[in-house]
Amino acid sequence: MALVLPIAETPPDYHRIVSPSLRIPSDTSVSIPVGLLACQRDPLLRSLETTIVSASLLKPSPPSSVKKGGHTKQTKASSVPTFPHPVLQLVLHDTVLFPEGGGQPTDIGILTSEDGVTWDVELVKRHGGVAVHYVKPGEDVSDVPDILAPGKQVNLELGHAGFQRRLDHMSLHTAQHLLSSVIDTSLKAPTLTWSLTPWPSPAYIDLPRPLTAAEIGQVQDQVNRHVFEGRRVHVEVDELRDGQAGIDSGAPVPSSRELGRGLPTDYSGGVHRMVIIDGIDRTPCCGTHLPTLSTLQLFLFPAPTATSSTSFRHFFLAGPRLLNHLGSVQVLLTRTAGVLSCGAPETPERVALVVDETKRREKRVEDLERELADSLGRQLAEEMAQWRAAGGEGEWVRCLSRSDDSQTARALLQAVTLAFAAHVPEQADTKCQFTLLLASSPSSQTSSSTTVVMLFGAEENRVKAASDELKKQFKTLKGGGKGPRWSGKFVGVWLADREGKAALTLLSQTQL
Ligand SMILES: [Zn+2]
Numbered sequence: 001m002a003l004v005l006p007i008a009e010t011p012p013d014y015h016r017i018v019s020p021s022l023r024i025p026s027d028t029s030v031s032i033p034v035g036l037l038a039c040q041r042d043p044l045l046r047s048l049e050t051t052i053v054s055a056s057l058l059k060p061s062p063p064s065s066v067k068k069g070g071h072t073k074q075t076k077a078s079s080v081p082t083f084p085h086p087v088l089q090l091v092l093h094d095t096v097l098f099p100e101g102g103g104q105p106t107d108i109g110i111l112t113s114e115d116g117v118t119w120d121v122e123l124v125k126r127h128g129g130v131a132v133h134y135v136k137p138g139e140d141v142s143d144v145p146d147i148l149a150p151g152k153q154v155n156l157e158l159g160h161a162g163f164q165r166r167l168d169h170m171s172l173h174t175a176q177h178l179l180s181s182v183i184d185t186s187l188k189a190p191t192l193t194w195s196l197t198p199w200p201s202p203a204y205i206d207l208p209r210p211l212t213a214a215e216i217g218q219v220q221d222q223v224n225r226h227v228f229e230g231r232r233v234h235v236e237v238d239e240l241r242d243g244q245a246g247i248d249s250g251a252p253v254p255s256s257r258e259l260g261r262g263l264p265t266d267y268s269g270g271v272h273r274m275v276i277i278d279g280i281d282r283t284p285c286c287g288t289h290l291p292t293l294s295t296l297q298l299f300l301f302p303a304p305t306a307t308s309s310t311s312f313r314h315f316f317l318a319g320p321r322l323l324n325h326l327g328s329v330q331v332l333l334t335r336t337a338g339v340l341s342c343g344a345p346e347t348p349e350r351v352a353l354v355v356d357e358t359k360r361r362e363k364r365v366e367d368l369e370r371e372l373a374d375s376l377g378r379q380l381a382e383e384m385a386q387w388r389a390a391g392g393e394g395e396w397v398r399c400l401s402r403s404d405d406s407q408t409a410r411a412l413l414q415a416v417t418l419a420f421a422a423h424v425p426e427q428a429d430t431k432c433q434f435t436l437l438l439a440s441s442p443s444s445q446t447s448s449s450t451t452v453v454m455l456f457g458a459e460e461n462r463v464k465a466a467s468d469e470l471k472k473q474f475k476t477l478k479g480g481g482k483g484p485r486w487s488g489k490f491v492g493v494w495l496a497d498r499e500g501k502a503a504l505t506l507l508s509q510t511q512l
Pocket residue numbers: 102173177248283284285286287
């Protein structure tokens with residue numbers, strides 16, 4: 001991700017506490033409530049020294065029981081997650097790691113204890129108004145290590161991977177606020193629900209109607225104008241008052257955009273937090289947001305998809321994920337253009353041409369195969385007629401093998417038998433005894449070369465008996481049949497001098 005932030009540090013006026021009575025707890029034995037965490041006050045802060053408030057060991061829980069009907073119990077967003085291994089639950093005085101919530105996924109990071117040992121923070125989750133860090137312990141841990149006991153100091157950092165992940169999430173989250181606001185204000189289309197989706201998929205907002213191509217162009221222009229203006233973003237925090245909207249949940253809601261942004265019922269932080277894009281938008285939200293829009297060039301995908309009759313999904317990208325998308329699309333296009341030996345702009349026409357040519361070629365192959373099957377069937381019928389005319393009596397046995405790299409060899413062999421049957425002259429005594437063995441084999445031998453064989457006879461019992469003899473002769477031959485036809489296949493190639501001779505001898509010896 002080649003995104004360079006125009007500012008390295010969050011401006012001092014980014015986080016504004018508007019209530020004169022609201023204080024950030026300074027007592028390190030209590031945790032700062034979600035809404036006032038360091039990651040929310042200073043979204044560009046990457047590390048922090050802090051104190052452990054509480055620590056416990058969470059043992060892996062048994063697999064969740066499956067209820068009747070195969071449905072597992074729904075877990076609440078803020079319920080305790082399950083891990084396949086023991087995990088340490090740490091509550092800290094403050095944190096630079098954002099706890100998942102309000103539609104923004106959890107941060108990941110690194111915790112360093114006083115002895116210099118590093119621990120992976122796999123998940124941070126909000127339980128009530130408290131951020132709980134889920135830390136992967138070392139091997140064979142049976143209790144909380146002393147070094148992580150309450151009162152101990154730890155260093156908490158996002159690390160490179162953690163910061164890249166956060167930068168992506170906050171870029172999309174701030175872009176979502178901007179996009180939802182512009183669409184709501186200019187087109188009166190409130191956002192019903194939205195998702196930041198996992199990297200590298202595009203994020204989306206759901207609207208009550210699909211935007212037209214012209215509207216999408218207009219929205220994209222307007223959003224990017226605000227981006228190029230470098231509009232500032234800041235946060236205002238107040239005490240939560242009765243009836244006030246709190247934090248956005250990102251959950252589906254039926255109507256207004258604001259309805260989706262009520263305070264989660266288990267949130268007890270009592271903080272009302274408003275994210276403000278200067279001159280454009282004010283939305284209650286607990287997420288981390290960039291202090292400026294300037295890196296958030298936004299791309300709104302042109303064609304919305306209907307998710308129901310009243311909800312239409314509009315995908316968008318911004319920030320690092322947009323750059324990544326551009327890169328991967330460019331690689332795909334360049335590769336495709338290379339295969340087609342054309343320039344990138346000619347690719348769609350060239351692909352259409354190839355698809356069209358393929359269809360025509362397939363049609364031609366079908367026509368030729370039909371013609372070939374008819375010709376082979378007629379030749380065989382004529383051969384049999386000549387044999388009889390020359391005095392041949394009893395059963396006529398013939399083995400015909402062809403070389404073919406087709407995936408549909410069996411269909412061609414069947415077509416030959418049908419054509420043969422159609423060309424056999426109607427004979428007065430109807431005693432037209434024959435057994436035909438057709439084989440189709442790939443042109444070269446590889447470990448997966450498969451030969452297809454088909455038996456076609458005048459009498460069902462004879463076909464059945466002949467197939468049993470063939471299976472004895474060719475050990476890997478497997479197949480089945482119905483009526484006068486039996487088909488099978490084996491791994492290997494069919495050589496006229498080897499398999500062909502052996503089969504013909506076998507059929508002749510067991511002749512009726
Ligand atoms: Zn938000």
